Amino acid sequence: MIAPARIDQSWLHSPALQELLALLNSDGGEAKIAGGAVRNSLLGEAIKDVDVATTLIPADVTMRLEEAGHRAIPTGIDHGTVTALIDGETFEVTTLRKDIDTDGRHATVTFGTDWLEDAERRDFTMNALYLEADGTVFDPLGGYGDLMARNVIFIGMAEKRIEEDYLRILRFFRFFAWYGTFRPDAKGLMACTRLKDGLDDLSAERIWQELSRMLAAPDPSRALLWMRQTGVLSKVLPESENWGIDAIHGLVEAEQELGWDADAVLRLMSIIAPMEDKVAGLAERLKLSNKVRDRLIAWAGQESLPKKQSKQEFDAMLYRSNVQAVSDRIRLDCATAIGKNDEKRSTKLAKRLKRIAKWERPELPVRGQDLLDAGMKPGPQIAQTLTRLEEVWIASGFKASREFLLAKV
Ligand code: ATP
Numbered sequence: 001m002i003a004p005a006r007i008d009q010s011w012l013h014s015p016a017l018q019e020l021l022a023l024l025n026s027d028g029g030e031a032k033i034a035g036g037a038v039r040n041s042l043l044g045e046a047i048k049d050v051d052v053a054t055t056l057i058p059a060d061v062t063m064r065l066e067e068a069g070h071r072a073i074p075t076g077i078d079h080g081t082v083t084a085l086i087d088g089e090t091f092e093v094t095t096l097r098k099d100i101d102t103d104g105r106h107a108t109v110t111f112g113t114d115w116l117e118d119a120e121r122r123d124f125t126m127n128a129l130y131l132e133a134d135g136t137v138f139d140p141l142g143g144y145g146d147l148m149a150r151n152v153i154f155i156g157m158a159e160k161r162i163e164e165d166y167l168r169i170l171r172f173f174r175f176f177a178w179y180g181t182f183r184p185d186a187k188g189l190m191a192c193t194r195l196k197d198g199l200d201d202l203s204a205e206r207i208w209q210e211l212s213r214m215l216a217a218p219d220p221s222r223a224l225l226w227m228r229q230t231g232v233l234s235k236v237l238p239e240s241e242n243w244g245i246d247a248i249h250g251l252v253e254a255e256q257e258l259g260w261d262a263d264a265v266l267r268l269m270s271i272i273a274p275m276e277d278k279v280a281g282l283a284e285r286l287k288l289s290n291k292v293r294d295r296l297i298a299w300a301g302q303e304s305l306p307k308k309q310s311k312q313e314f315d316a317m318l319y320r321s322n323v324q325a326v327s328d329r330i331r332l333d334c335a336t337a338i339g340k341n342d343e344k345r346s347t348k349l350a351k352r353l354k355r356i357a358k359w360e361r362p363e364l365p366v367r368g369q370d371l372l373d374a375g376m377k378p379g380p381q382i383a384q385t386l387t388r389l390e391e392v393w394i395a396s397g398f399k400a401s402r403e404f405l406l407a408k409v
């Protein structure tokens, strides 16, 4: 299928982007928009960030930007990437490359000026499309047809491309999750199955980056299924092995029904067992941030809501708990209930989530100083009394006043 000659979309008219392309497309330089922005525009989907490819070397890119009064941040100079900052907008500008040596994890690259070579070192045909400043489409490898058919196809021989960089196995499933349909390309699947052991040598950061992006797709369930089928999932997420990935369906359904944002961490929770030691091991292996690790561990230790619980009991529980963990637990239980068509339970849990959204942690109206002012002597008794008053206050549904509580001292 032949790509349209030209597209016109509002984001292309950004004065900052047009200025950048004009700066690079002069005096012997060439630049085109590349990567995700081109792919998503052709699909009619929202674009995230705009990447620009250029024949100019990073030092020239930097010089041209600075001479025009803009900032150039050396984000990945080794890879030839400079971030251009123009009128508050940022663009990643990467010099055309060709790989001269690849060992499956790192590539030694050399800068080039050949657009076809640049296209051929990219991963999938749908990711090797370019746009000129005026919206003219450049499709050197015929990726447009694959894109329209929603086929994620390796450029060149799948096995060879994976051996150059094993991360491409996970990228295959990530792009399938976002843009694929029906079933993944058979040759790609076979290559991933055969070469999955190469995933063992990838850095944890790169694995989690791809995995979390895959999990953030509108509906990652089919990609997960194929990842399990090929044994790739067990490689990167052995915690999902004895648990199963079926809960993801209920979660995606709940998100759509109740308007929750796609949350990669919540989706991860839905496919692993809530066991603190396992979750801690996973966080360590994938080098998750402290924030994500703490969230996972708190969730693993959080019980489901009892079948019968009054609003007041619920509020008391919230006060004593990690609210994020309670919310995560309820969301997953609600998703399970939706998956089982248990409307009574899912409605009740959805109400609890609304209550959490409005909830502000109340503050005990009595402080240590109040007890000292009331004549108590400094010492451990102060803390003990505060704890006792706190219990009274919680039991009152956080309604007991300061006067009422102080009168108990
Ligand atoms: P998104 O919109 O999700 O950012 P993207 O296509 O821009 O999607 P990136 O990971 O930002 O994805 O990569 C930008 C482009 O760089 C890709 O479209 C692809 O052409 C190329 N690329 C990135 N990583 C690799 C890789 N490991 N091997 C080959 N090409 C890659």
Ligand code: MG
Binding pocket: 035, 036, 049, 051
């Ligand atoms: Mg991108």
